[in-house]
Structure formats: C-alpha cells, structure tokens
Amino acid sequence: MEGVTVTGAEEDAGGRLAVWARISRPAVCPWCGTVSGRVHEYVTTRPRDVRYGSRAVDLFLEKRRLVCGNGGCPRGTFTEWAPQVPPRCRITRRLLEHCGDEVAERGITPAGSARHNGVSWPSAHGAFAKKADTLLGEDPEPAAHLGIDEHRRGRARWRRDEQTGEYTLLADRWHTCCYDLSGDQGMLGQVEGRTADDAAYWLAGATQDWRDAVTVVAIDMCTIYQSAVQRMLPGAKIAVDLFHVVQLAVKTVAGVRRRAIRELYGRRGKAGDPEYGIKHLLEKNLEDLSGEQFGKIIGTLDATGPGQHVALAWIGKEKLRHTLNLRARVSGSVPCERQVRHRLFPSTTGAPRTRRSPS
Numbered sequence: 001m002e003g004v005t006v007t008g009a010e011e012d013a014g015g016r017l018a019v020w021a022r023i024s025r026p027a028v029c030p031w032c033g034t035v036s037g038r039v040h041e042y043v044t045t046r047p048r049d050v051r052y053g054s055r056a057v058d059l060f061l062e063k064r065r066l067v068c069g070n071g072g073c074p075r076g077t078f079t080e081w082a083p084q085v086p087p088r089c090r091i092t093r094r095l096l097e098h099c100g101d102e103v104a105e106r107g108i109t110p111a112g113s114a115r116h117n118g119v120s121w122p123s124a125h126g127a128f129a130k131k132a133d134t135l136l137g138e139d140p141e142p143a144a145h146l147g148i149d150e151h152r153r154g155r156a157r158w159r160r161d162e163q164t165g166e167y168t169l170l171a172d173r174w175h176t177c178c179y180d181l182s183g184d185q186g187m188l189g190q191v192e193g194r195t196a197d198d199a200a201y202w203l204a205g206a207t208q209d210w211r212d213a214v215t216v217v218a219i220d221m222c223t224i225y226q227s228a229v230q231r232m233l234p235g236a237k238i239a240v241d242l243f244h245v246v247q248l249a250v251k252t253v254a255g256v257r258r259r260a261i262r263e264l265y266g267r268r269g270k271a272g273d274p275e276y277g278i279k280h281l282l283e284k285n286l287e288d289l290s291g292e293q294f295g296k297i298i299g300t301l302d303a304t305g306p307g308q309h310v311a312l313a314w315i316g317k318e319k320l321r322h323t324l325n326l327r328a329r330v331s332g333s334v335p336c337e338r339q340v341r342h343r344l345f346p347s348t349t350g351a352p353r354t355r356r357s358p359s
C-alpha cells in the first residue's frame with residue numbers, strides 16, 4: 001500500500017498472518033500543511049485488510065499522533081494517514097473495493113462477501129452500492145425494442161398497524177424489469193411493484209428523446225403493462241412475447257383437461273385417471289413426443305366425449321405453435337396473412353370470418 005511500510009510478519013499455527021506496519025510518508029498537518037516530526041504519541045490501529053492468498057491477515061498499523069510545528073495553527077495535534085488508510089478508517093480502501101467487485105462482477109451476495117472478508121454487511125453492501133452508483137448515474141442508450149416483464153424477488157414484507165390491526169406492504173415481492181431487446185444493454189431498470197403505475201414510473205424517469213426512440217414494446221399478455229405503455233409510449237407498437245402466447249395455450253389445455261376430468265368423474269383428477277396420466281405429455285411440444293407417447297395421448301382422449309374436447313384444445317395449441325414457426329427468425333421470411341390462415345385452418349379455405357346463419 002502506498003505510504004505504508006511493513007515492519008514485521010508472523011504466521012500462527014493455523015496459517016493466519018499477523019502483519020505489523022507503519023505509515024512511511026511525511027506527516028503533513030491537515031489544517032496548515034506544515035510537515036511535522038514531533039511525535040505526541042503512538043497508536044496502533046487494526047484496520048481490516050485483504051487476504052494474503054487464501055490466508056486471513058491481521059494488520060497492526062502503527063500511526064503517530066504528531067504535534068503541529070506551526071505555532072499559529074489552531075489544530076494542535078493530528079494523526080498521520082495514507083490513501084489506503086485515511087483518518088478514522090476501519091477497513092482499507094482496497095478491501096472495500098474488493099468487496100464491491102465481488103458483488104458487482106462475480107455475483108457474490110453482500111452477505112457472502114462480508115462473511116468471507118470479515119467486514120459487516122452494511123460495509124460490503126455500501127462498497128457495492130458505491131461501485132454501482134458510478135454506472136447507474138449514466139442514462140441508458142436508446143433502445144428501439146423494449147421489453148417489460150414482471151420478476152419475483154424474495155418475499156413480501158408487511159407491517160402491522162398496532163392501532164387498526166391493518167397491514168401495509170413494505171416490500172413487494174414482485175418487481176417490474178425493463179430490458180433492451182434490440183441492443184446489447186441487457187436489463188435497463190428495475191422498479192418495485194408490478195402495477196401500471198410502477199411501470200409508468202420507470203418510463204417517466206427516461207428523457208422524452210429516449211421514450212421517442214422506442215418503436216416496439218414486448219410485454220406479457222396482461223393489460224396492466226399495456227396501459228402503462230399506451231400512457232407513456234403512445235407512439236410505440238405493442239408486441240407480445242411468443243413465450244407468453246404459448247404459455248397461455250398450454251394453460252388453456254390444462255384448464256380443459258381439468259374440466260373434462262370433473263365431467264367424467266365428478267371430482268378432481270388423481271393418479272390412476274388416464275386423463276391425469278397424460279398431464280405432462282400434453283404440455284410437451286409435439287415434436288418432442290415419442291410415437292408411443294403420441295399414441296397414449298390419442299388413445300386416452302379419443303375414448304370419451306370430454307376427452308375429445310381436450311384433444312381439440314391440444315390440437316389448437318400445436319396449431320398455434322406451428323403457425324408461430326412462420327415467424328421470420330425461423331422461416332427466413334415475413335409470413336403473409338394467407339400463410340398464417342392456412343396453418344391455423346388447413347382443412348378449410350380460410351378462417352371463418354363471419355358467423356353463418358344455421359341455414
């Protein structure tokens with residue numbers, strides 16, 4: 001460390017290192033700038049320092065308390081210091097930087113870093129926050145395609161009002177995250193909560209120019225984020241992530257299957273029901289099913305009327321997936337409406353556009 005000289009070191013039986021050191025730079029009065037050599041007293045401090053290899057280090061740093069030689073200076077005495085061990089420090093700067101790097105660069109939790117380095121959680125977290133602040137101060141680059149999605153983080157925390165007995169939410173377990181989908185910036189921001197106001201709040205923090213640059217926003221299939229986008233980014237097109245579309249189709253098949261079981265047996269499904277046995281097979285993609293598994297699905301669902309309803313929902317899900325494979329990323333070209341209709345309704349001439357009269 002600059003301005004610090006090691007005067008001795010000793011290893012105990014357990015491999016722990018004790019290191020003695022002193023400040024080796026001229027002692028300058030912080031008030032008047034006079035260099036002093038008049039020692040008032042010696043003090044030994046114990047700042048926490050980085051490990052030496054894998055071994056923990058006990059640092060004994062001797063500091064001199066000096067009398068300012070300038071008779072007119074009101075300071076009286078002062079303690080010498082070095083950049084890594086500024087006045088009143090209990091942790092060397094390099095150890096704090098190390099803790100900040102562990103959390104920011106290596107994904108170690110503040111608690112894990114604190115434990116390993118022998119510092120308190122607030123110190124490790126503070127070091128990380130200081131490092132993060134330098135990055136978070138910068139505005140994000142424009143993102144033409146923005147993704148907004150919810151993210152579950154930890155547990156909700158509540159506080160109970162002693163008087164009324166009512167609970168107030170202190171920390172929401174759900175957060176809203178914004179992502180740069182077209183560029184390489186990754187996650188742009190995260191706010192607590194998942195209401196339209198929470199999403200709008202983050203968007204409101206961006207500059208008007210930044211908001212104007214967003215052309216497409218991808219969201220899940222709920223109307224909450226939709227209303228936030230319509231409010232804050234009125235010029236942007238709303239797209240739904242494919243994952244959410246397919247997820248909804250899979251959930252629908254499961255819903256129809258549960259209803260069919262209730263119709264057939266008058267109760268919830270349980271192990272032993274043929275329809276319950278194909279529960280996970282129905283969630284799989286058609287192309288991932290073996291011939292035997294496919295036969296099991298058909299054999300089970302074709303046997304009863306309610307089962308045939310499940311089969312229809314399942315075929316619908318697979319047709320939807322087949323149609324989604326027309327997207328340019330898979331097929332190499334942008335599909336036209338006719339191609340989409342053909343995949344959804346291959347046996348007819350097109351989608352039934354109007355409801356025909358029974359005649």
Ligand SMILES: [Zn+2]
Pocket residue numbers: 029030031032033034068069070073074075076
């Ligand atoms: Zn002085």
